[in-house]
Amino acid sequence: MTGKISRNVFLVGNPNSGKTSLFNAMTGERRRVGNWPGVTVQKLEGIASTELATLTICDLPGTYSLTPATPEEEVVLKTIDEAATGCIVNVVDIANFERNLFLTTQLIELGIKPVVSLNCFDSFTKAGGIVDLQKFSSFTCTTPFPTVARTGEGTRNLVEFIGQNGADNRSDNANWLSLPEIWRNAADQILRLQGLHWESATAAQRYSSLSSLIRMQPGQMSAELIEIRQDLAKKLSEGREKPVKTTDLACELASDRYRRIEKLIAACAIVPGKNIPAWQEKLDRVLTHRFLGLPMFALMMAWVFWTTFSLGEIPMGWMESLVGALSDFVQANMQESLIKELLIGGIISGVGGVIIFVPNILILFFWIAILEDSGYMSRAAFIMDKMMNSIGLHGRAFIPMIMGLGCNVPAVLATRIIDNRFQRLLTMLLIPLVTCAARLPVLVLLCGTFFPDNPSAWMFSLFFVNLLVLVFLGQTTSVIFKTSENSPFLLEMPPYRLPTPSSVFHMLYEKGAHFVEKAGTVILAGAIIIWVLSVFPREVPLSFDYAAEVAELKAQEATDEVAVKIAALDHKRDIELMEGRYMARLGKFIHPVMAPLGFSWRETVSLIPGFLAKESVVSTLSVLYLPYSQNIGDAMRETGMTRLTAFVFMTFTLLYIPCIATLGVMWRESGSTRFTALALVVYFAIAYGVSYVILKIGSALQGSSGMAWFEGMVIITSALFASWYLLKTFIVTISGSKCNSCASSGSCPSSGKSDCSGGCP
Secondary structure, X not given: OOOOEEEEEEEEEOOXXXXXXXXXXXXXXXXXXXXOOOXXXXXXXXXXXXXXXXXXXXXXXXXXXXXXXXXXHHXXXXXXXXXXXXXXXXXXXXXXXXXXXXXXXXXXXXXXXXXXXXXXXXXXXXXXXXXXXXXXXXXXXXXXXXXXXXXXXXXXXXXHHHHHHOOOOEOOOOOXXXXXXXXXXXXXXXXXXXXXXXXOOOHHHHHHHHHHHOOOOOOXXXXXXXXXXXXXXXXXXXXXXXXXXXXXXXXXXXXXXXXXXXXXHHHHEXXXXXXXXXXXHHHHXXXXXXXXXXXXXXXXXXXXXXXXXXXXXXXXXXXXXXXXXXXXXXXXXXXXXXXXXXXXXXXXXXXXXXXXXXXXXXXXXXXXXXXXXXXXXXXXXXXXXXXXXXXXXXXXXXXXXXXXXXXXXXXXXXXXXXXXXXXXXXXXXXXXXXXXXXXXXXXXXXXXXXXXXOHHHHHXXXXXXXXXXXXXXXXHHHHHOOOOOOOOOOOOOOOOOOOOHHHHHHHHHHHHHHHHHHHHHHHHHHHHHHHHHHHOOOOOOOOOOHHHHHHHHHHOOOOHHHHHHHHHHHHHHHHHHHHOOHXXXXXHHHHHHHHHHOOOXXXXXXXXXXXXXXXXXXXXXXXXXXXXXXXXXXXXXXOOOOHHHXXXXXXXXXXXXXXXXXXXXXHHHHOOHHHHXXXXXXXXXXXXXXXXXXXXXXXXXXXXXXXXXXXXXXXHHHXXXXXXXXXXXXXXXXXXXXXXXXXXXXXXXXXXXXXXXXXXX
């Protein structure tokens, strides 16, 4: 044998059908599997090998049909011709046989002969289900494979078959799921108007002709197309009491597909009823209760935050001791030089100041993995659906937002599951206000330092502030701008399962590795830059000759009192040197902007590298406060930071502009520079306004005069009005760019125009 054949394989299936699990089993990859649509928001590729072929496996986004309702589902349709030249594996969740076969039927109608993976076959047969694979193959002209993607059972046979027969992927042989002749002839007439024929047309061209037949909003149609549609409706009406209208063609085709599917299932399978265990029904009554569900979710999140601190405190102490020991080792074994200062004051202090929070982050993601794998996250999405709708958002918006707890970048990508453009943009705007894991080091540091008695409660209160801001923006939006009616929120409710150790481990490994990788790249680079700005210029004018004073003290008899005086002088000199260097000059230059919030120039300047990565806020503070104390918390207290200013600083860090990676994804997904630029203004204005209000209210509660209360009320009213006006301006900007009602159809229902770039009347 001279070499292996290269072959492209495309996985197509419904959301939550086990498609990504099958991808993992076939390729050995470890992609995350979620219980909701939109986890795979772009094509994922991996490699599988057989004796005869090397297979490039492409995991396409989940879709319920070839008719795209969301941007992510458009990926499948846009790839259909490319996929038709390779091999298409249609992943069918056999536990939801009828609904999953709808997509199979659409593929077969277009002349595609998929390899069918009948997934979750173990639970299907265990429940009493039976499928005659030979009949299924004969009636559909496909090759079915029973698989259990979660365990990998049956996947090797599937891979070997594709390696040998993957090129046989197109067939127009008549079978039980084929497009009826009456529909095929009508579609062929449309193709002939374009100089094409059904037999020679590509899958995408065939789909386009069928879409023209069943278009719900006719808009501007040619006379020939109108005549073809009317003729089809007339033929379908033959023998019926009620005539079929052209506006009913979409429903007619869908009904016909389900009739074919029902006939197929009745002939070759016995599908068991869904017997939900009694304990699961009882648990769902509590966890998804209309009144108890939300408090239960809040209690679970409070437990997550409490364990993040309590359980993470011990390993965090170990990490802190390790970083301190490394710093002491370098201090004792290297000669005084600029390199030594860089290692201690820049790299070890900066990167080490972030690395110590790895245990807390792993604990947070451990609980998220448990909640996801157990099936609870889908229940949480169901609970939050009504709340999302009450603040003017689609229920699907909760899915990207819960993903934002991990990282805002994939969360913004996940907004593709929202079909309404306006709500997609609004969700993009709100996601960076969700506290991602990158902000966690700031919260852990300051809550543990300034609120040691109950840090988890204060951290939870910060998340509550986040929630209030989100609700305020959503409620304001729903009042200012009445969005079009939401599309149905279709969500799989998986059975409760015990999380597998391997799945939890792989998530923790992935998140931990990502955090360490960022610490070794972006945070390291930021720490070095901050250190350079903190040690140059080398020559700084001092208030008096510290060296001479220290030399005079050293000439005296060595006593504890003399040692204390020398240490105090060194400490004072280091502070004075820091105050005269470039970083202090930069901080003091921009400090007047942030001074009303009670921040020093050090907190002010630490926010700048936070634009690259939010973890860099802590690494910058570690470098800037090093001359004051080895312990950053002690240094902050020594320089005058109070519990109130610490809380205000954490609030501002949570709400101010997101990292550059998130902004880049927002710009790419929205396709609007104006949207991204205005979003920056919105984030800064909200962060500044909310932080200022908290500072004034906190000052008043600490015993200030009645005038402070009056000032606080004025600030609150002004901030709310300014936020309302700014949000209104923002909404006008994003809503005027495209008609929301016709984002998918291409024509405006209210005006009939095909081009709504000027806005929908």
